[in-house]
Each structure stands twice: as structure tokens, then as C-alpha cells.
Amino acid sequence: MDNDLERAVFAVKDYDLAATLTSGQAFRWRLAANGWEGVIGQRWVRLRQQRGDAIEAETFGEAGDWQWLRDYLQVRVSLDAVLAAFPTDEPMKAAVASCRGLRLLRQESWECLASFICSSTKQIVQIQQIIALLCERFGEPCAVPPGVAPAWSFPTIERLSRASEAELRQCKLGFRAPYLAGTARKLLDRAVDLNRVANFPLAEAREELCRLPGVGRKIADCALLFGFGFEKAFPVDVWVMRALRQLYFPRRRPKPRRLRHFIETHFGPRAGYAQQYLFHYIRTRRGQEGLS
DNA sequence: GGCCAGGCGCGTA
């Protein structure tokens, strides 16, 4: 194998790489001395934003035509087109103004689903720790340049289905351990087939994912949005719920039914992007404007 | 030391 550092540069517009990689959709990116280091598929990758209008990428070994990275970063998506699909209300304007350039990534579906099974009632830092442990223990080592921290691929369905609950608990999964193991086994048995889910309409895709242990509506929506490309999926976690209540229903108590209807009708065909802006906005304005 | 974290599953009203 020809182990060389290969490099490419992608022209981008309205792309905030740092905000995107740290926005709670992917959990394997670390800021090192020479840029953001992570793993995509079996490849170690380093990314750097050059000024505002380019992303420089390096990998170690065969990079091929780099389409795998264009897909992951979604560099061809026009942010203008995304923002044009948003509602024009004040909360959305404020959310976009707070972080223009925030993007959605397109991750591998199994890794994305498994990552979010690990995420319930955990802070982002802890999710990163759990996933790092899983990769180190059950993944395969990646080729990395000399002097760079070791890196591992995300564990396969097959490998995690063979992991015992005790082994998973050692990765700090806690009560999520049987969920992750159970989901891996069900996928291995083809009781649920992720390749088929990709071609379903949103509601059916969600229903199918919810048949997996540890996967409810929120985690299903995260996987559908970040791992399958369903742009209308709108994951509601505690932060997004907080944003919706404070920004759209102040001093009211919308019932769950009403809230779901609002979400499905208000945010348009790219609601998932809108959700990501609201998530980032409410999390970063904590402590400001007297809001708790 | 108490509260909270990119929730889910299950029991109950």
C-alpha cells in the first residue's frame, strides 16, 4: 500500500467548518495542531479551512477521486438555497445570523445511528468519549502519518453484534449497552435493513428505525437527517424543545400534538437544516438575554 | 451535592 499524504482543496461558499464539525451531529472530530482530525469510513482525514472560501483536506493513502469527502461535507449544497427555504420569522433570522455557514454533514448511516443510540441523556463531550472508546476497542486501526495520534474506523455491525453487554459497559455506555448490542444484532439478522430504509418515505423510514431497541423518534430523526439525507426530519431534543418554547410559544404551554403539527408545517422542506440552526442558536446564547 | 445532559421503554390515567 502506498502510504503518502494526499491533499485536495475544495472551493466552498458560506461554509463554517469549525461550527459544523462541533455542532453535535458528528462526534469524531478533534482540533489538533494542524487542523481538524477525524475518520471517514476507513480513512484518517485532516481538514483545514483556508480563509472563508476553501477547505483543504489531507488523507494518508489512496484518496481516489475524493467524492467520498465531497459527499460527507456536502460541499455542493448551496447555503443560499437552504436559507431561502426557511420561514422568514424573527427567530429563524436570529438563528441564522448567529452562525451563518453552519452545515449538515452526510454521514454513514450505521455509524450515525449507532452514535445517536449512545447519545441519550449525555452531553456532547461524553458522547465523543463513548464513541472514541468503542472505536478504539472494536474498530480497525487506520493508517496515519508519522507523528499523528492513532485512529480507528467505526466498529462494524458484525463486530458490535458480537460484543457482550459487559464489554460495551466498559465503554461507559451504561443503560444504553443492551440497546446498542440489540440494534446491531437486529441489523445483522436483517430484521431491519438500513439499505431499504433509505428508499422509504420519511414517515415509514422513521417507523422502521423505531423498531430497533433504543431508537425512538428523536434518535430515528437524527439518523434520518444526518445519515440518510432526509432533510425534513426534525429531531427534537431538550435544546430544540427549549428553543421552540422560548422563541415560538413564550408563556404558553403547547400540547405535544400542537407542537408536532407546528413543526411539520412551519419549517418547510428543509426543516432539518432549520432545526440545526435553532439547536446551535439556543445552545450558544445560553446566559445571554437573561434566559436560563 | 444537586442538577442536567442531542431519550427510551414501560406502566398508568
Added chain:
DNA sequence: TACGCGCATGGC
């Protein structure tokens, strides 16, 4: 359909 609770673990 809508709550309430337990479930591990760690950051603040």
C-alpha cells in the same frame, strides 16, 4: 394521547 419514572455516568 399524555404524563411519570428508572435507567448509568460525568460535567459543571
